[in-house]
Amino acid sequence: MIKLSKIPTRPPKDVDKKTLQEQTKKNCKEIAKLQAVMIAQSKYNLLVVFQGMDASGKDGAVKNVFKYCNPSGIKVKGFKKPTDEEFGHDFLWRIHKNAPQKGMIQIFVRSHYEDVLIQRVHKWISEEHAIKRINAINAFEELLEFDNNTIILKFYLHLSFEQQAIELQQRLDDPTKYWKHNPGDWEERKHWDEYMRCYEDVLERSSIPWKITPVDERWYRDYVVSTTIVEAMRKLDLQYPKLEI
């Protein structure tokens, strides 16, 4: 059983920040290099999912880790409250439309997992329905893998309750962060324990595993995310196509 409260949200004590920051930079450059081959080969594709509580640093992870990449080969999709048309369909309808094409890196900032998190926390769906949805997610992700060579990398950005308060407060204090302030975030914060329970269940039941990423220090988040991605890409049989005449 995963107990998130037992898992650190901070970097291990023995790591050297400077060293890891240098490594992060190398990782990000290598991701861009491998991405160039991925585009040319048009065989594999990546789906990178960022989930986490408000102010867990999802946008920052995208901004930092993929900064050397060719934007032609990257799409970022943030999922917010569904539109009327989206509500007229099953919860995976809008997700599937945004699944990556061969050669592409598709990033989800929030994702189909919201439909088994916020909706479950507020009891807009039953527990039974939530579990059916998690099973449907597993089948969907397996489909992308076996039928389209999609590599799915899912990051749970693991933030502490205390650090969330600090981050949310900064949005009220720092004029360059005002635009991120949303009074609703302080409301959602009241449901923290229930969110943790639902996250734990998702982490538990997912057939494709999650990377639980400590994010209280943002430089360590970038290190973990970039390392995970570069290692996954290295394992692919990435090569430029031969010349066909």
Next chain:
Amino acid sequence: MIKLSKIPTRPPKDVDKKTLQEQTKKNCKEIAKLQAVMIAQSKYNLLVVFQGMDASGKDGAVKNVFKYCNPSGIKVKGFKKPTDEEFGHDFLWRIHKNAPQKGMIQIFVRSHYEDVLIQRVHKWISEEHAIKRINAINAFEELLEFDNNTIILKFYLHLSFEQQAIELQQRLDDPTKYWKHNPGDWEERKHWDEYMRCYEDVLERSSIPWKITPVDERWYRDYVVSTTIVEAMRKLDLQYPKLEI
């Protein structure tokens, strides 16, 4: 074990054509009446799938059965050879995009099943891959049912080998049918037995059952299809929404 060669492609001997044709007309009118409520209520939705060999009368079924319906509430999608963009995704990607919105009737002329029929017959995918795809289809169709109140009605239009020859020949003889002629159909006909094997496996493994519809006589096809649809719609709790002021 389903053996298609043992299942009649012609109407039962004891039915009266005139009587059934009158019943078909009543069915089609009732479908339109129920559709009007379905649109207003915007709760349920229908996915009607027509599969069958070339010249099994898929287009004719659509034309006849839904002729009294409000076209605002019906969408017909024919699936042909995938585009480059569609080939860049898993086989259900283009299908899911066309899943019905609440209140709608969505008709598929050919469907996701092509990807476990023509592709399997020609060995473009392995047997193992075909079975993974059938399992993915089951998960996908269940998702539409439990998460969007979709009623899925699947018709296998069951044509005899002999009748196919007659129908294909008409496309060469009748100027109003020239446009339907495709020399490739006579090529595909050579794979008839292999198609039957793959259809049998699909009928066998589908968790949502198929209606095997004898189509050698087209008036009987329309009777079976319209009866199946109207009976399914009657079972729904269709009602006009109350006035909200």
